[in-house]
Amino acid sequence: MWNKNRITKLLEIEYPILQGPFGGGISTVELTTTVSNLGGLGGFGAYTLSPQEIYNTHKEIQSKTNKPYNLNLWVNDHDIIDEEHTKEQYRQAVETFKPYFDLLQTDIPALPPSFQSRFQNQLDVVFDIKPKVFSFMFGLLNESIIEDLHRQGTIVLGNATTLDEASALEKTGVDAIVASGFESGGHRPSFLDKAELSTTGTFALIQLIRDRVKIPVIAAGGIANGRGIAGAFKLGAEAVQIGTAFLATEESGALPVHKEFLFSDSAKSTTLTRAYTGRLGRGITTKITRDLLAATDKTLPFPLQTHFMGALRKAALEQQKNDLVFFWSGQIAPLLKHKKASTLMQSLIEEASELLS
Structure with missing residues (x-):
C-alpha cells in the first residue's frame, strides 16, 4: 500500500500528503485542520507570530482536530x-x-x-505546547534541541534544497527531510550556500538525497496531483508536501x-x-x-x-x-483545478491510489 510506510507510521497519519506551511498570515486554522482531518498532515507557518499567538493558534487547531499537524518556524529569521x-x-x-x-x-x-530575532522565544513555546510535528527552515538546529524535542514526543522535520543540506540535517538527528525543489513557490529555504546556487529540481533532488540519506524523504515542489505524487514515490520519496495547490483553495489566507x-x-x-x-x-x-x-x-x-x-x-x-x-506561486500552478481543500485532498488520494496500487 502506497500510504503505509515509514512516514505515515512516524507521523501517525493515514495518507503521506503534507500541506505546505505558509508564512506571512497565509496559513489558516481552517486549512490546517481540514487537511489533517482528512488523513493528511496540515501545516501552519508561524514564523511571523509572537509566542502568545503561536500558543493561541495551537489551542484553536486542537479545538478543531485531534489529528497531528505540522508547526513550522524559521531558524534564521533575518539577514541584517x-x-x-x-x-x-x-x-x-x-x-x-x-x-x-x-x-x-x-x-x-x-x-x-x-529587527530582533524572535526564534528562540518562539522555540520556547514549542516546548510548552508540544506539537506532534515540528518543522524548521533556513538552518540547522542543535542536536541537543532535537533530542529534547524527541523526548517530549515531537517529530522533527528539516528542509533542504541541496544534498549537502540534507546530509547536514540528517547528522543533527531530524526524523525526515523535506526536499524543496527549484519548482516550489514561496521562499527558497537554502542555508549552506546562496539560494541562487541551490536550485536543484525536485525529482533530481529526491534521487540525490535518497541515494545518500537513510531517513525518509518528503518531496516538495512541482506536485499538485496524483501523477506528481506517483512520480515522486517512484523516485524514492515516502511523502509529498504540496503548497501552491492548497494555497489556491478557499480555506487558505491568500487574498x-x-x-x-x-x-x-x-x-x-x-x-x-x-x-x-x-x-x-x-x-x-x-x-x-x-x-x-x-x-x-x-x-x-x-x-x-x-x-x-x-x-x-x-x-x-x-x-x-x-x-x-x-x-507567491510554484511552477505547477497551470495544472490547478480545485478550489476547496477537501476536494483537492480527495482528488490527490484517489489519483495516487489508482496509480500506485
Whole structure:
C-alpha cells in the first residue's frame, strides 16, 4: 500500500500528503485542520507570530482536530548585518524602487526599524505546547534541541534544497527531510550556500538525497496531483508536501486576487526574485518582477524589505494595479483545478491510489 510506510507510521497519519506551511498570515486554522482531518498532515507557518499567538493558534487547531499537524518556524529569521550596511542598502532600495512608488503616488517608507530575532522565544513555546510535528527552515538546529524535542514526543522535520543540506540535517538527528525543489513557490529555504546556487529540481533532488540519506524523504515542489505524487514515490520519496495547490483553495489566507492569479494564464510564468522580501522566492511573473530581475543587490535585508515594500503592495492592490504586486506561486500552478481543500485532498488520494496500487 502506497500510504503505509515509514512516514505515515512516524507521523501517525493515514495518507503521506503534507500541506505546505505558509508564512506571512497565509496559513489558516481552517486549512490546517481540514487537511489533517482528512488523513493528511496540515501545516501552519508561524514564523511571523509572537509566542502568545503561536500558543493561541495551537489551542484553536486542537479545538478543531485531534489529528497531528505540522508547526513550522524559521531558524534564521533575518539577514541584517549591521546598521551602517543597512543604511546603504536602504539608499540603494530607494533609488531602485522610487519609480514604482511615484507611479502609485504613494510615499516611500522611512527605513524600517531594526529587527530582533524572535526564534528562540518562539522555540520556547514549542516546548510548552508540544506539537506532534515540528518543522524548521533556513538552518540547522542543535542536536541537543532535537533530542529534547524527541523526548517530549515531537517529530522533527528539516528542509533542504541541496544534498549537502540534507546530509547536514540528517547528522543533527531530524526524523525526515523535506526536499524543496527549484519548482516550489514561496521562499527558497537554502542555508549552506546562496539560494541562487541551490536550485536543484525536485525529482533530481529526491534521487540525490535518497541515494545518500537513510531517513525518509518528503518531496516538495512541482506536485499538485496524483501523477506528481506517483512520480515522486517512484523516485524514492515516502511523502509529498504540496503548497501552491492548497494555497489556491478557499480555506487558505491568500487574498482573493492572489487566488484569481493562480487560476489565470498569468500563472504560466513564475520568477525567482529578492525584490519583495529580500530573500529569494518564487512567484507569478508580473511587470515589477520582470523589471527587477537584476535588482538582487539593491534590496534591504530580510525582513526589512518586506516592510519597505508593504506600502507599495498596499497601494497597488487598492488601485488594482496588480502588475505591480508579487503573488507567491510554484511552477505547477497551470495544472490547478480545485478550489476547496477537501476536494483537492480527495482528488490527490484517489489519483495516487489508482496509480500506485
